[in-house]
Amino acid sequence: MTTTTAWRADPYDCALRTGRGPLFLRRHDGWLLPLEVERWCQAPDRADRSVLDRCRGTVLDVGCGPGRLVAALAAGGRPALGIDISPEAVARTVRLGGSALCRSVFEPLPAEGRWDTALLIDGNIGIGGDPAALLGRLRQVVSPSGCLVAESAPVDVDECCEVRVDDGRGERGAPFPWARVGTRALARYARRAGWDVSEQWTLEGRTFLSLAPQSSAAARA
Template structure:
């Protein structure tokens, strides 16, 4: 499976795109919100970033740029060169990198952001959250956007569809609020707080280190 490296430039030029899963589900992607400056629905996440922050799957960089504007040291990473170029054009510091290549930076970040469904990157939220936990300094947190309650954990393949030809299939997952505690625990994290941004119907959570750090549970995301 590939990741959607070449999506952002044509997707944002068209102004619309959908995520289609192998099961036939269709998710409308809020491209105008992603391309705009950080909005009201982002503020509770941003307000909790009080130190070095890694923005995973930063896209056009609205969160990374907002943090930099607040004087917070922030780095965005994304597999799409077009997305990274867009992030840099708005003043964000961003790297064209796969998050799973960052393990050498263990215990460097005060916060890791997984917004806009990016907890689904790679199709295995347990593996991704385990990596995020390794990247945190002691006492650090993971801040995440989630699907609404009732979605559970759904592992799938998906592709991006806009006005042009559909993109390649890639591994993806959808994590609902109702499955968060189990998935977080399997990654050595626990849920500190959850909340709803009603205007945008966005469920969000803050995760912290669990008391013990067991090895990832084999097949937990299957």
């Protein structure tokens, strides 16, 4: 089963409909990563606002989830689009007043190569289970003068594995590839994919990197 199909199945959509967890990513060995559904379904917090403050121009939120960031940008008159492979995530984003498409980042996207800012927040560096491929894809999506704001895992980790969405009550989704990368690993993948780290900050226990496309000369070096 594809990653796209997995995220369209319960229990993920069920959690977004109710705005409540518990919800986890379950690794094959039984290890559970809690997913912060309640926070995702609330208004942006202080850490989120630090991300929004760094957005400029047109903004693409990759894996927008229930849409709090897209809706906040739209409320401020900022041009923003969310993409997510979950129909429920897209529907909730639209209900909040944001614009969203049910689309994978690896599918054709509107305005490719012209986005001023792209966001990979809430663990979305894990999309596809291959951070190098994801960051390389976003080099095609973001403009040469744009930026990418990515959130890293709160621990020093570099892991690609197969997981399932699990509600902790016996309901599990289909397996799909996922990745978790800490700050050092994210910076390393970014440089290999043609990005430079222009800023790093931590707030509310969350760490973010702002990435800028490397110049052509630097990318060839």
